[in-house]
Amino acid sequence: MTWFVAVELDKWMLIGSVVVLVAIISSRIGSRLGLPSLLLFLGLGMALDLSLGIDFHDAKLGHALGFAALVLILAEGGLTTRWVEIKGSVPIASLFATVGMAVSVGVMTLFGVFVLGLDPWLAVLLGAVCSPTDSAAVFSVLRTVPLPARVRSALEAESGLNDAPTVLLVVEASRIASGGHSGGLGDLLLLVGLELTGGVVLGVILGWVGVKILRNVNLPSSALYSIAALVWAVMAYGLGVQLHLSGFAAVYVCAVVLGNGQLPHRIATRSFVEGIGWIAQIGLFIMLGLLAEPGRLTPQIVGLGVVSGLVLTLVARPLSVWVCAVWFRIPLRHQAFLSWAGLRGAVPIILATIPLSAGVPGAQRLFDIVLVFVVVFTVLQAPTLPFAARVLGVWDSGPTDVEVEAAPIERIKADLLQIRIPAGSRLPGVAVSELRLPKDSVVSLIIRDGVPFAPHGRTILRLDDEILIVTPSKSRRVAEERLRELGQGGRLAKWRRGLEPPEPGDVD
Numbered sequence: 001m002t003w004f005v006a007v008e009l010d011k012w013m014l015i016g017s018v019v020v021l022v023a024i025i026s027s028r029i030g031s032r033l034g035l036p037s038l039l040l041f042l043g044l045g046m047a048l049d050l051s052l053g054i055d056f057h058d059a060k061l062g063h064a065l066g067f068a069a070l071v072l073i074l075a076e077g078g079l080t081t082r083w084v085e086i087k088g089s090v091p092i093a094s095l096f097a098t099v100g101m102a103v104s105v106g107v108m109t110l111f112g113v114f115v116l117g118l119d120p121w122l123a124v125l126l127g128a129v130c131s132p133t134d135s136a137a138v139f140s141v142l143r144t145v146p147l148p149a150r151v152r153s154a155l156e157a158e159s160g161l162n163d164a165p166t167v168l169l170v171v172e173a174s175r176i177a178s179g180g181h182s183g184g185l186g187d188l189l190l191l192v193g194l195e196l197t198g199g200v201v202l203g204v205i206l207g208w209v210g211v212k213i214l215r216n217v218n219l220p221s222s223a224l225y226s227i228a229a230l231v232w233a234v235m236a237y238g239l240g241v242q243l244h245l246s247g248f249a250a251v252y253v254c255a256v257v258l259g260n261g262q263l264p265h266r267i268a269t270r271s272f273v274e275g276i277g278w279i280a281q282i283g284l285f286i287m288l289g290l291l292a293e294p295g296r297l298t299p300q301i302v303g304l305g306v307v308s309g310l311v312l313t314l315v316a317r318p319l320s321v322w323v324c325a326v327w328f329r330i331p332l333r334h335q336a337f338l339s340w341a342g343l344r345g346a347v348p349i350i351l352a353t354i355p356l357s358a359g360v361p362g363a364q365r366l367f368d369i370v371l372v373f374v375v376v377f378t379v380l381q382a383p384t385l386p387f388a389a390r391v392l393g394v395w396d397s398g399p400t401d402v403e404v405e406a407a408p409i410e411r412i413k414a415d416l417l418q419i420r421i422p423a424g425s426r427l428p429g430v431a432v433s434e435l436r437l438p439k440d441s442v443v444s445l446i447i448r449d450g451v452p453f454a455p456h457g458r459t460i461l462r463l464d465d466e467i468l469i470v471t472p473s474k475s476r477r478v479a480e481e482r483l484r485e486l487g488q489g490g491r492l493a494k495w496r497r498g499l500e501p502p503e504p505g506d507v508d
Contacts (some may be wrong), residue, residue, distance in 0.1 A: 019048065023282045029216075037346075039378050041282050045289015056290040057155060059356040066350035069162065069284035071251055073346075075233040076277030077135045077160050078255025080270050084481075092158030092328050098196075100320035101162055104131040105169070107316035108190050108308070116304065121177035122355075123363050128173060129370055130312050131320075132166040135159040136281050136346030141343060141382050145389055148396045151334055155341055160256075162248035163347060166201060166291035167354075168192045174355040174363075186287040199246030199255050206236045207257025212261050222265040226272035229258050262476060264415075281346070288349050296368050305372025313377060317342050333392040343381060344374050364494050415476050417469040419483060426490035427483075434491045441471035441479045 023044055027037035038156040051055070057060075063459040086093070105127035112123025142152055172188050210232040219225055233255040240250035263269065317341040325335050352370040389395040421427045432443050432455050446455045447466040461467070471479045 003300045019044070020279075020282060022284065039285075039375065039382075040288045042284035042292075042375070045286035046292055047289075048286065049290050049292075056287070056461050058294075059291070059353050062287060062291045063350070063353040063357040066284060066346070066353055069280040069287075070248070070347070071234055072230075072246070072280040073277055073284075074160060074163065074248060074252045075230055075237075075255045076254045076280075077139060077156075078233065079229060079259040079273045080158070081156065081256055081259060084257060085149055086157045089150055089153040089157050092324060092330075093154050093161055095324035095327075096154070096158040096320070097162035097322065098165055100158075100324045101165060101169075103320040103323050104312070104316040108312060108321060110214030110312050111316075112268055116308075117263070119177070119362065121173055122360070122366065124173045125170060125177060125355050125360070126308065126366060126369070127316075128169045129348050129355075129366065130373060131307065132162040132344075132347050132351070133159045134347040135163070135279070137174040137343040137345030137378065137382070138341075141385060142341065145385050146332075146396050147337075147389060147394055147458050151337060151394055154338065157368065158289065159254050161249075164246040164252070165192055165196050166347075166351065167248055168195055170351045170354050174358040174360050177355065177360045178358045183397050195244065195246045196249055198243070199240050202243070202245055203236055203250040204238070204257060205255025206232070206250070207254040208263070210254065210258050211261030211263065214258075222268050224491055225263060225265045225273070226269040228257075229263060229269050230273050231278060233234075235259060244365040249372070256481055269457055282325060284346050284350075288346065290372050292351070292368075294365075297372060301365070301368045302372050305369045306376055308369060309373040309377045312373070313340075313342075315477070334394060337388055337392045337394045341385055343378060345378060348374055360380045387453060413474075414470055414472050417467075417471060417476070417483075419467045419469070421463055421465045421467070421487075423463065425463075425487045427461050428463045428486050430461050430486060430491045431457065432459045432461070435482070435486065436484060437469065437479050438471065438475040441469055441475055444468050444470050 023037075023041050026040040026044065029037075029040060036222035059463040104126065108122070108127030108130060109123045110128045113120055116126075117125070118126065133155070135156075136156055142155055169188070169192055172191065176188075209230070213233075214225060219228070233251050237247040237251035240247035244505050259266075259269075318335070321335050321339045321342075325338065330338075349367075352363075352367040356367050360366075386395075398485055435443065438441070443455055445452050445468040446459065446461075447468075448462060448464075469479065
């Protein structure tokens with residue numbers, strides 16, 4: 001018996017590795033077509049169901065695996081998000097994720113009741129399942145489209161924030177639709193608000209504690225910092241669920257705090273969590289493809305999916321964007337792009353497994369409608385985003401920011417910063433003396449064309465140079481922000497408020 005289990009495990013390890021390699025190769029096709037690769041992973045899952053006859057129709061297991069993957073995806077999104085880029089968009093993104101969601105759900109509920117003839121709570125589920133944007137789809141597509149910082153950060157922050165309130169709404173609506181006690185709409189909204197607020201507070205607290213611990217512990221390997229940061233964020237989700245708070249809000253907020261907490265080895269951490277995020281996305285979409293049954297996609301279901309998508313994309317989404325954006329005086333062309341760029345992906349399909357696993361009447365039909373809607377409108381919207389950005393005048397090919405890696409030097413409480421000057425940065429042509437770093441920071445080495453040398457004040461920086469800077473931990477933030485200012489504005493970048501010009505000889 002043990003031998004038989006080992007043979008079966010070996011076989012599935014072979015199949016799994018081949019499937020992941022095929023998915024990785026297909027991601028290249030997706031990037032060339034401008035499609036989220038995740039859509040191809042979904043098709044791969046359907047193909048496996050048809051070709052290998054893998055019988056996977058366990059909605060409860062799909063729901064559990066989907067939530068686990070979503071936790072990892074949100075943790076990756078938070079750990080790779082720069083607070084300095086999104087902080088100005090947090091107010092409007094928060095409105096998108098709450099008020100905007102409520103408007104969208106309301107429009108889709110009315111459409112479901114009066115046009116599709118659905119039961120009211122099933123119509124609420126249709127609106128709640130379809131309305132949230134998907135962080136994986138948004139990140140994978142928008143990071144290839146140069147946009148103004150305000151537009152990009154609003155979309156990315158919204159996609160990270162709207163999962164939490166939506167999950168709470170779908171869970172409660174599924175419970176009521178399957179015969180559970182209803183305390184009324186007011187009680188439902190109050191419950192969602194309390195759990196969401198509690199999840200955010202928990203995420204901030206755990207993130208702050210995690211930063212304090214990881215910045216002051218000397219781990220024997222840089223890889224352990226990456227693992228610790230990811231696991232700490234996942235712990236925030238588990239603790240939030242145990243406390244009956246929003247685990248999704250907790251994991252995302254905790255990850256954002258960790259990712260912006262001046263942790264050691266941030267580039268290594270970012271690479272690690274991006275890899276984990278990709279594995280989670282590949283596994284998630286293949287699993288959802290296996291869960292889907294193409295035979296159930298009748299012309300009627302396809303028609304309902306397309307019509308629902310049209311109402312959501314052309315009516316509900318623009319109205320929800322306008323209701324939120326009008327208070328911030330966002331130009332109409334930016335509002336139009338924000339409306340069109342509200343990409344859906346795994347999240348609506350995952351959410352559709354909640355009423356399915358709860359046994360809500362009509363949930364199977366709802367799942368199929370959502371599947372059609374996601375596939376059709378992702379194919380329609382994602383490839384056209386670059387064209388829409390140019391037509392609406394939001395295409396922004398500004399300077400490229402620099403990546404700063406940091407490794408701790410424990411004995412003297414200093415950090416070694418490693419910066420590579422990328423294409424599009426305005427650092428090339430700037431002399432070392434013009435960097436005007438803090439007085440106690442020093443440019444110790446430059447690596448050019450693979451050859452290291454010690455620079456002097458008149459050394460001119462070039463494209464693809466790697467710069468090593470030693471700075472006390474207390475001055476690290478100022479040094480990093482000064483480098484990013486120079487990368488964006490060149491030698492004429494404004495000095496940061498409170499940063500005095502260095503004395504002669506302070507910077508080599």
